[in-house]
Amino acid sequence: MANVFDQVKLGFAPTRRNIFSADAAIEFAGKTRDKLNDMGVNYVDIKDINADGLLYDDAGMTKAAKKFKDANIDGLFLANENFGTEYECARLAKQFNVPVLLWGPKDEAPAPDGSRLRDTQCGLFAIGKVLRRFQVPFTYLVNVDIDDPEFERGVQDFIKVCNVVKTFKATRILQVGPRPFDFWSTMVNEGELLEKFNISLSPIPLPELVQEIHELQANHDHEISTTIATLREVADIQISDKDLEMVAALKVALKRKMIQYGCNAGAIQCWTALQDEIGILPYASESLLQDEGMPVTCETDIHGVISELLVEAATLGTHKAIFADVNCRHPENPNGELMQHLGVFPFSTAKNRPTLPPSHFVFDFPGSVGFQAKDGHYTLCRFDGDNGKYSMLMGNAKAVEGPYEQGTYVWLEFANLNRFETKLVYGPYIHHMAAVTDDVVPILYEACKYLNVSPDFYDPIEEDVHAYLRGDIDSIIK
Template identity: 50%
Template sequence: MEYNCRLGVIGTRRDIFSKQDALKYNGLILEKLNEMGIDFVDIQDINEEGLLFDDRDVGSIVQKIKRENVDALFFPHCNFGTEDLVAKVARAMHKPVLIWGPKDEAPLENGARLRDSQCGLFATGKILRRFQVPFSYMNMCELDDPYFEWRLQNFMKASQVVKELDGLTILQISTRPAGFWTVMVNEGELLEKFNVRIHPVSLPEVKQEMEIQKREREDEIENVIETIQETMEIDVAKEAVYETAALKCAMKALMERYGCKAAAIQCWNALQDNVGLFPCVANSLLNEEGLPVVCETDIHGAITSVMVQAANSLESLPFFADWTVPHPTNPNGELLQHCGPWPASLMKEKPRFGSPFAFNHSHPGSLHGELVGGEMSIVRFDGDNGEYSLLMGHAKGIEGPRNQGTYVWIEVENLKKLEAKIVEGPYIHHCVGVHGDVLPVLHEAIKYIPGLKSDYYDTNDEAMDALLRGE
């Protein structure tokens, strides 16, 4: 999995302010973006100035930006800018929008001002609201201010989240476990509200695909077996390793065939009757490759994984977990655990390929190991009664008693508050964790996802807004 968010850069100016200063800053901005390694498309070929200031250029700019498959728009106000033209372009594109201007200098000795970029941003914000265009604002700063890079990168990652969610297709492998009413979803609402689609396949289809992989992709199966041998301690028969590798290849083939970025599998108990395995290790291998696979046919969990992974740009892989039991001595400690779908690279030591304790070790396929600690983000997309929200907060790894499956003990700021939020809903016992802080990215992304609201267990919207302002 690779992420690439392409930015459309559309500098703007207004005639009554310095044209030369606007040209100078436009050049400096494009140079800075090149230094940052941003994949961007500019409008240098649209007119002699490479700036948005003439209504006659709007159509050409929109055509170019659409042709170049741009994912987000950046409107630097190189002087005051032309607010109505910015709004026209932005509304035509339906992409995340960032507005910013370089910090204005002091007036000249004669009292004249060259740019008035701040004043222009005030005007643009008003007109974007009139046009009902959601937008982000990066506070004025110098180009060499570290805030500029951090804030722009946050916007790019947020735009990547929006891009990944729009048109997302999730491979649903079999039905939900009959007793798990908690993972019921409204497939129609997901399509109507978020343009998220589900492609269901049956267990016989998976089994058939495994046989195809065995006949036609033996080299790939052998490569997966080598990966298992290199990254895991094996405590099952060779046949189980081979079948697990075939299952992994089959699931990946089905995801690719149906254009799915994630999968949700009924990991018990029909799978054991049909295939003779638990899929945890196969899930782990796919998660390691940046192809999120979640347990118990949790479609909302798969959506969460896709959002978190995009927000983190694969700087660290996400892991799908159960909230399980409180820490025996730490009042704000909690156990995150599951039967073994977490990437092996996140473990403190080589995890053990065995069988799940929760099912009396009935079939092979589980993974056992402790996650590396550190600072984390914990996230859950969920909804009921037509309302959807994103539960988010921070955690850090702590010491705790040994467990089976893949697990980590974490500490949160206020477990009682978190516990009440999960019980009172719309959330369930599943979440997605990732090392690092993805909350600023997700906070910004929600601006561009109608029908989804933020819900924090250890901060709030005001604090997150302040963070994005660089306060």
């Protein structure tokens, strides 16, 4: 199995200060390296910048900076091994627009004569202050021993934060057609997304996609037949062979267009012009793409597909996100809510065997998907904004039983549905949410400080999130 940490590369910069024992700092830097190796962390080391392999002067800082830039690191790990040279840490970190992790191993007890070889905790206070002076945001992993469980969890969580930031900054979205006229709620500011976040759109008209479909069919592209075989394997097919071929062709065409324009995601005007052109709904095609890590959302919801990318990145891609409309209250559970769509849930998230039904009660066309999503605790996420301000709504809910619903769906129970509902109404959010069966709220929260996005909660859990990040609790899910 591939190491999920390989997708993120850290620059490892252990540091010391001259007035404390260099030998002790070298020893603890070695222990830190051994631990990172045992964890399978992908990191770039600085053992070759000087005899100690430690950061403490300008010459070493310059060499470390060049090495990390050449390696294109995704995050910087400042490990304070005795007291640390705070200004060199800050000078180094200032050169990179990446998340920064600050940690140092717990100091030993004083020797019998009262002397100490290290002064790590005091140095952490100094480094934190100077990072603030340099206006470098950073993540603090509390002063624990290297073998404490909090260390391993903290490093793993930081890698997930780096992956969220890396994904966000590299996002380019294929926009197929304008938003449907009736969906004013999915309006976005393309210029702001580029100016604020370096997120760019690649807009194409629907006819360009349709032309790609027809060319694929005319050439009997092998990926169409492969996709048909996949659909027959993962779902019960209740549509004609002709419509099934169109579902497959649409999926392949969307994928090819995303590759052509260098996009990692897409959004499509899913109705009604598309049905006039090719006679199907796009949802089954999108469900396949969700599972392949190239999500496409409906109603040209640009902010929605960004939400999907972020919540999946917070799991290092180990969980695929469902993308759902927040539809209606549970008929019996006062805190229950229906999360539903005509598709756009990855097939891998199904609790029961999916179907491709002849039509759906909303649109009388083939191409939708039907199944109930898996049970479990979900993290919900919505990146959104208006009036020049952007935030990320996040929180948890758990799957509960509820009535059968057409399309893809799951009933979720919230701690307080009124709080969630009110957040969506007051905004800047809308009724589309991305969700994964993993507790990644603290990851998303910590990532916000590096994204210039305000974290937002629909439940009063911010102190629990802080407690988790400090290592005081194991999970924010009660």
